[in-house]
Amino acid sequence: MSAARIGYFGWTGTSIEERELASVEEALAHAEGHRTAWIDIEGVAPADFVAAAERALGLVPLAADTLVEGVRRPGVDLFEDVIVVTMRSHLPDESTEFIDIIVTDRVVITLQERSGGDLFDGVRQKLRARGERLARADVNVVFLLLARAICDGFRPVLERYQESLERFERVLVRRPESSMLDRVHHHRRQLLFLRQGLAPLREALSNLQNAMPIREAESTAMRARLTALRELQDEIGALLDVVEFQKDSSQHLLDLYLNAASNRLNEIVRVLTIISVIFMPMTLIAGIYGMNFDAPSEFAMPELRWKYGYPFALGLMALTAAGLLYFFWRKGWIGDPLRRRRGGGVIPGLPETLQSAWPLNAILSRRRKPHRGKTG
Numbered sequence: 001m002s003a004a005r006i007g008y009f010g011w012t013g014t015s016i017e018e019r020e021l022a023s024v025e026e027a028l029a030h031a032e033g034h035r036t037a038w039i040d041i042e043g044v045a046p047a048d049f050v051a052a053a054e055r056a057l058g059l060v061p062l063a064a065d066t067l068v069e070g071v072r073r074p075g076v077d078l079f080e081d082v083i084v085v086t087m088r089s090h091l092p093d094e095s096t097e098f099i100d101i102i103v104t105d106r107v108v109i110t111l112q113e114r115s116g117g118d119l120f121d122g123v124r125q126k127l128r129a130r131g132e133r134l135a136r137a138d139v140n141v142v143f144l145l146l147a148r149a150i151c152d153g154f155r156p157v158l159e160r161y162q163e164s165l166e167r168f169e170r171v172l173v174r175r176p177e178s179s180m181l182d183r184v185h186h187h188r189r190q191l192l193f194l195r196q197g198l199a200p201l202r203e204a205l206s207n208l209q210n211a212m213p214i215r216e217a218e219s220t221a222m223r224a225r226l227t228a229l230r231e232l233q234d235e236i237g238a239l240l241d242v243v244e245f246q247k248d249s250s251q252h253l254l255d256l257y258l259n260a261a262s263n264r265l266n267e268i269v270r271v272l273t274i275i276s277v278i279f280m281p282m283t284l285i286a287g288i289y290g291m292n293f294d295a296p297s298e299f300a301m302p303e304l305r306w307k308y309g310y311p312f313a314l315g316l317m318a319l320t321a322a323g324l325l326y327f328f329w330r331k332g333w334i335g336d337p338l339r340r341r342r343g344g345g346v347i348p349g350l351p352e353t354l355q356s357a358w359p360l361n362a363i364l365s366r367r368r369k370p371h372r373g374k375t376g
Contacts, residue, residue, distance in 0.1 A: 005042040005115050009127050010034035011137065016130050024052040031107050038108045038127075038142050043115030046100060057082065057104060067111075072098050074201035076208050076229070081105060083225070085143075085232075088197035089119055090153045096197075101146060105221070108142045119153045120146060140228040151235045154194065158242050161187060165249050172253060176260040184257070188250040195243050198236050205233040274334060278324050282317040289313050 008027050010017040011034055021027045024041065031037035041049060046067040054064050063079035076085045085101040097118075100111040112118060123145050127134060134141070168184055171177070209229060289303065303309035328334045 005040075007040035007042075007124075009038040009040075009124075011036040011135070014135060016127050016135060018124075018128065024049060025056070028053060028056040028107075034106075036106055036108075036138050036142060038110070038146075040110050040112075040120060042112045042118070044111065045113060046111055049109075049111055053109075057102070057107070057109075067100060067102075074197055075204040076201065077204075078208055083229075085147070085201075087147065087150045087201060089150045090157050090194075090197075091119065092153075092156070094157075099150060101143065103139055103143050103225075106139060108139050108146065110146060119149045122152075123149050138224070140224045144228050144231055147232045148235055151232075151239060154198075154239050157194065158239070158246065161191065161246055165246060165253065168253050169256070172256050172260060176257050176264070181254070181257055184250055184253050188247065188254075191243055191247045191250060195240065195247070198240050198243065202233055202236045202240060205229055205236070209233075270333065274328055278321050281320045281324070285313060285317050285320070 006021045006024065006027050008017075008019040008021050008030060010019075010030060013035065017034070019030070021030065024039075024044075027037075027039045027041075031039065050059065050064045050067050053059070059067075059082060060079050063077070063082055063084060066077055066079075066084060072086070074086055074088050076083065081104065083103040085103070087099050087101065089097050089099050091097060097112065097114055102109040102111070110120070126145070137145075164183075164187055168180060168187070171180055209226060289301070289309075303312060306312070325334070
């Protein structure tokens, strides 16, 4: 079977061999002569892979059906000696892709339906360097390298989201806008999408480890397999912690916006209420003097024919407004109440430069000297 690209890395006793092969059958044949092998298949559908590799890998019918017809969601399944791990990768071009990792006793196979750039370039560079540690790698180490490479694809996305959260917070603190609310909601939905790619896999890994028979866990190979799965679970747990933290931060931003909008509305309502209250007595005075009862009676308004009646009415209105403003200021409903210190001999309304010269302050600041009686 031909494929868009089939990369091959094979481990001998002391070195790592790299090749580009033409078919899955050829890659599996090369794996017979190596201690450990990694077959990276790009641009091949799982159904086509299963048709060519089902017998060679010894896949049970349930494993083959899972690869072909299974639900595309992150998870892990154990089929006798074969482990199938499905992970969702986030590529540098901000696209996503599901990658199947098939782990047997000696071979690790990665299935990618799209060809082109992936997240395994760093792993290939490490293998090409042929370090002493990687030269002794087995399937569990190779599996961990590939799984961690997929996990590392989440980190640039989370870093961008963290920068966006910090920028949103700065904008919301300065001036909350309704457009920011939509952006924060969109950001939160993206975080939930990231969580959907991590939480099911961690749960499946936990369930798989708990379901491992004790007799199998006693073998060296199975203990190494469990260690690799536990390491992957820790990697995913660390990513989930970051996702949960950012999700809580986005909820905090939503609360911050709602509180800021509520406070702003309260300020507007307070200002309008103060203006209404100030004009209410002025309207009352204008209404009383606007009745124009100019009848020859002892109960008639004397101000109607008074020379200073009109200035008197305006002055009464101004005095009433000034009295209300002073009352509101004393109550702390207008202005900054923190700048008006009360008590301790501080005179409200007096400039700060004169507070120290006020005689009462000097008197109150004196320390009372203890009375000393005469000693005889």
